[in-house]
Amino acid sequence: LNSTVTLHNGVHMPQFGLGVYKMEDGNETAQAVKNAIDLGYRHIDTASVYKNEEGVGQGIKDSGVPREEIFVTSKVWNDEQGYESTIEAFNNSLKRLDLEYLDLYLVHWPVPGKYKETWKALEQLYKDGKVKAIGVSNFLVHHLDDLLEDVEIKPMINQIELHPELAQTELRNYCAQHNIHVTAWSPLARGKYFEAPVLQSIAEKYGKTPAQVILRWDLQHGIITIPKSTNKDRQKQNADLFDFELTAEELARIDELDKGEEGRNGPHPDEFDY
Numbered sequence: 523l524n525s526t527v528t529l530h531n532g533v534h535m536p537q538f539g540l541g542v543y544k545m546e547d548g549n550e551t552a553q554a555v556k557n558a559i560d561l562g563y564r565h566i567d568t569a570s571v572y573k574n575e576e577g578v579g580q581g582i583k584d585s586g587v588p589r590e591e592i593f594v595t596s597k598v599w600n601d602e603q604g605y606e607s608t609i610e611a612f613n614n615s616l617k618r619l620d621l622e623y624l625d626l627y628l629v630h631w632p633v634p635g636k637y638k639e640t641w642k643a644l645e646q647l648y649k650d651g652k653v654k655a656i657g658v659s660n661f662l663v664h665h666l667d668d669l670l671e672d673v674e675i676k677p678m679i680n681q682i683e684l685h686p687e688l689a690q691t692e693l694r695n696y697c698a699q700h701n702i703h704v705t706a707w708s709p710l711a712r713g714k715y716f717e718a719p720v721l722q723s724i725a726e727k728y729g730k731t732p733a734q735v736i737l738r739w740d741l742q743h744g745i746i747t748i749p750k751s752t753n754k755d756r757q758k759q760n761a762d763l764f765d766f767e768l769t770a771e772e773l774a775r776i777d778e779l780d781k782g783e784e785g786r787n788g789p790h791p792d793e794f795d796y
């Protein structure tokens with residue numbers, strides 16, 4: 523559960539974590555985060571736009587696990603982008619989380635004309651030791667090409683919508699070439715195609731669920747994965763991935779579910795209403 527990947531700056535990041543998108547601030551988030559940590563989760567992924575950073579911070583405190591043992595990610599929202607406003611947004615996230623530093627801070631979406639200045643702010647926060655790693659989210663190859671022309675510090679992460687029907691092979695290959703690790707958001711695609719025969723048959727073979735098969739596919743492809751669940755039983759199920767291994771042939775059969783752009787459920791980064 524706590525196997526890590528090593529980012530290009532040497533930071534160890536748990537490959538598995540809890541996403542908290544759409545969890546309500548306060549009790550719901552605090553309880554879900556505490557439950558997950560009780561189950562052994564050591565990586566929590568939030569964002570200022572989720573409006574639940576206070577709940578995340580509370581859940582971490584309630585767990586009693588030392589802060590340094592938990593990997594915490596947040597993100598700068600689109601209307602906070604720009605150099606000064608990003609520094610301010612970061613400090614506000616820290617305050618709401620009631621933490622002294624973040625493990626990872628991401629540019630949430632590639633806001634045209636804004637993300638390079640935003641990136642400079644992340645570089646500064648990183649140099650100041652306020653965040654252990656920095657990265658981007660929802661960046662396509664052309665955004666990364668553009669950003670990499672100017673950076674002093676390369677992003678360590680690109681967090682993107684990724685699941686078997688949107689396998690993002692080209693973008694994953696590009697990131698691999700640049701030592702950028704990929705995190706999958708909405709890894710379960712909200713269960714939309716758990717009925718797919720290939721997932722059903724592989725799940726049956728191992729006595730696992732389609733959700734576990736998908737998450738195992740992430741791990742074996744080197745993808746960092748952050749399934750969201752507020753339910754403790756499903757949190758437990760989602761973390762129970764370390765007693766089986768998919769064969770190369772099974773991975774390839776799951777790869778075949780890829781539908782390219784048609785598999786996308788969230789907004790396309792070039793069509794987002796910024």
Ligand code: A2P
Pocket residue numbers: 541707708709710711712713731733734749750751752753756757759760
């Ligand atoms: P819940 O929080 O009630 O468990 P995504 O990967 O797209 O973010 O999917 C998250 C959604 O899938 C949430 O609505 C969550 O609901 C549900 N979910 C999470 N884990 C599982 C699971 N193991 N089986 C079925 N549904 C799940």
